Amino acid sequence: MKSSTVKAKEAALIENRIIKISLVNSLLAIxxxxxxxxxxxxxxxxxxxxxxxxxxxxKNFVVEKRVNAGSTKCYHLQALELALxxxxxxxxxxxxxxxxxxxxxxxxxxxxxxxxxxxxx
Ligand SMILES: [Zn+2]
Numbered sequence: 001m002k003s004s005t006v007k008a009k010e011a012a013l014i015e016n017r018i019i020k021i022s023l024v025n026s027l028l029a030i031x032x033x034x035x036x037x038x039x040x041x042x043x044x045x046x047x048x049x050x051x052x053x054x055x056x057x058x059k060n061f062v063v064e065k066r067v068n069a070g071s072t073k074c075y076h077l078q079a080l081e082l083a084l085x086x087x088x089x090x091x092x093x094x095x096x097x098x099x100x101x102x103x104x105x106x107x108x109x110x111x112x113x114x115x116x117x118x119x120x121x
Pocket of ligand 1 (some may be wrong): 049
């Protein structure tokens with residue numbers, strides 16, 4: 001099947017890119033797409049990339065809900081979906097201070113060095 005071959009390739013590409021950061025002793029968790037140059041903060045229906053905003057504000061919400069979800073999602077959300085489906089999400093647990101530092105790094109420097117250090121372990 002052609003589509004499954006494509007999916008397998010995509011799965012290889014996203015491997016180790018989607019990181020689930022969970023806060024210890026809490027239900028709070030965020031996903032981060034760890035890109036080559038930039039990291040993006042994700043949840044099931046949110047992404048911090050400009051592309052995501054562009055799609056949301058450009059399109060009528062009602063229309064958006066009716067069309068195929070795959071076509072309205074940015075690359076990162078599609079990657080997250082695929083990673084969840086293929087069980088390729090890497091999980092790490094951090095304390096609140098570390099989580100804040102990771103988010104601050106992503107907002108201020110576009111990517112998190114703390115996160116990279118943590119996933120290298
Ligand atoms: Zn995105």
